[in-house]
Amino acid sequence: MSGPERRKGGEGKAGREMSIEPIKSTRIYEEIVRQIKTMISEGRLNSGDQLPPERDLAEKFVVSRTSVREALRALESLGLVEIRPGEGTFVREVSVEALIEPLAMVMFSQREAIGELFEARRLLEPAIAALAARRATPEEIHEMERILEEQAREIAAGRTGLPQDASFHAAIASAAHNQAITRLVHGIMDLLGQSREESLNTPGRPMRSHQDHRRVLEAIRQRDERAAEQAMRDHVSAVEALVVGADGLGKRPR
Structure with a gap:
């Protein structure tokens, strides 16, 4: 994959502002979901922003494209992103319920x-x-x-x-x-x-x-x-x- 292709996938506000950590968790797709949800809740990704292509996300997270695909499906089912065939994945207008989920994760983390x-x-x-x-x-x-x-x-x-x-x-x-x-x-x-x-x-x-x-x-x-x-x-x-x-x-x- 050439350098210009990579830059094209990351163009725009979303590509510039995504600060990604390499994945170390065994539940890889869940960790990808967590990081992207955090970016949305902190305003680093906003409604309408386009996520980089699947292959670029896999490179940034240092994971397989299969893990990225599962994470995007999960985010779509949560109503956080919209996957548009032939166009890409876009951040949706986020509900209050979706944004408070990270807080719920902390509250219910106790065994x-x-x-x-x-x-x-x-x-x-x-x-x-x-x-x-x-x-x-x-x-x-x-x-x-x-x-x-x-x-x-x-x-x-x-x-x-x-x-x-x-x-x-x-x-x-x-x-x-x-x-x-x-x-x-x-x-x-x-x-x-x-x-x-x-x-x-x-x-x-x-x-x-x-x-x-x-x-x-x-x-x-x-x-x-x-x-x-x-x-x-x-x-x-x-x-x-x-x-x-x-x-x-x-x-x-x-």
Whole structure:
């Protein structure tokens, strides 16, 4: 890649002001998301600014283009950027809810809060799955299927399928067609990123999680709200038992 090409990708306000740290975290795409969210919240990236091309971001972060792609997808699902095919990735007008997420990350970083976050998941996600069974469009159901096919390939290759896990839950939240719910789920899943990764690193867990997802999707496809609700409740409870039950995190006095 020539020098002029690199300069072209970084032209404009966004290219000049991005101060990027090389990635050292094992959860690479999450760290990319964190840095870009920080740039937006601090005003170093503003609404309408264009991010450098994927390949340039990969060079700056010293990561693979696959990691950059996953990060951009996550940022788009959070409503922070818009990916325009053939044009690039642009910062969207940011909501207050999206900007306060870094503060929420700090508030809930303590391990004892994980139990409370799973409690929130148990209350929210089964109801969201039921709404998705009622409201999902054929296109949204097709997208859920595509995500699960990709997750199956990742698992078959010996990986956890964590990015696809997050994408599947985000797709269900979007199919509920309620922006408040979508924001809540994104926030909770973001906060539980590390514990979800630990869960999926348990031998055999990625495939069991994929099978759970299949049951949820089938209920949504059949427009069976009660079955979708129950399948999601079973799935969240299984993950909670693995993460919280293993060491008693987040248990409340009775």
